[in-house]
Amino acid sequence: MSAGQPVDTGLTRSATFLVFSVLQTDSSMRAVRSVLSSVPDITKNISIRDTNANLTCVVGIGSRAWDSLMRLPRPAELHPFPEVRGAKQTAVSTPGDLLFHIRSERRDMCFELERQLIEKLGDTVQLEDQTVGFRYFDARDLLGFVDGTANPVGPSAISDVVMISEEDENSNATTVGGSYVVVQKYLHDLKAWKALSIEQQEAIIGRTKLDNIELEDADDGQQQSHKTLATIEDASGKEHAVLRDNMPFGSPSTSQYGTYFIAYSRHLWVVEKMMERMFLGNPRGLHDRILDFSTPITGSTFFAPSLSILKRLGD
Known part of the structure; x- marks a missing residue:
């Protein structure tokens, strides 16, 4: 299998998420291809200053830019993030041709990689x-x-969940070793959330707050917790996981508090089914109650190709 990008780095102390649209000109596409192919080298040149900082960067390509930027067969499931309009909240769809997911134990390392990418x-x-x-x-x-x-x-478990293999249906030389990526930026109403009792909060999430113990699922037909709605099974009853690397963000001085949701998966439909269950409800009408306190303001889908594909873009 082709080596994938470092999607399995794990939760670090700092992360930067960058989403760009690419100008739709031939010269812009050529320049962007050159930059994308150099991302592994740029990352290495910065990370050598402190190898313990675990600096990584994952690059994702959006649907609109794929054909003109990549000039390779499209991943079978790649398409724009589909808006999901529920009774309480809407999972909005927002522009995005490029995603850079930068992670490190040091904020200054993330900053420097972001600075060099934007300069280039x-x-x-x-x-x-x-x-x-x-x-x-x-x-x-x-x-x-x-x-x-x-x-x-x-x-091995992460690879099975995240990376497309040669055995996957509709896989090709472009997609093997790659992953679908979905990002959403949520803002929280912490004042309203904190007005709930701990027991009410735990019922919404589906876990205890202090020690993170999973609570029993609700009976069929009743209001389900966030934990249950975000658990996806196929028609045969097989559970399909995704790899999340969500990060808090915020600014107390401006009363902004949020979660940046990012999920990697070998099957895009798994994440999209999760969105349907959360925003429309399961059963329909009983939406995820976390949405009473959390509002999505972005939503974009990307494909993170293998390292070998990424490096060849500059040829």
């Missing part, structure tokens, strides 16, 4: 979103709960 991209791109995330205590979100508990553990 120049006026070939337009910034759609920039979010700086941080690790909050013992991997908790700003709602106070441990995040990412359902992630697969171990290299």
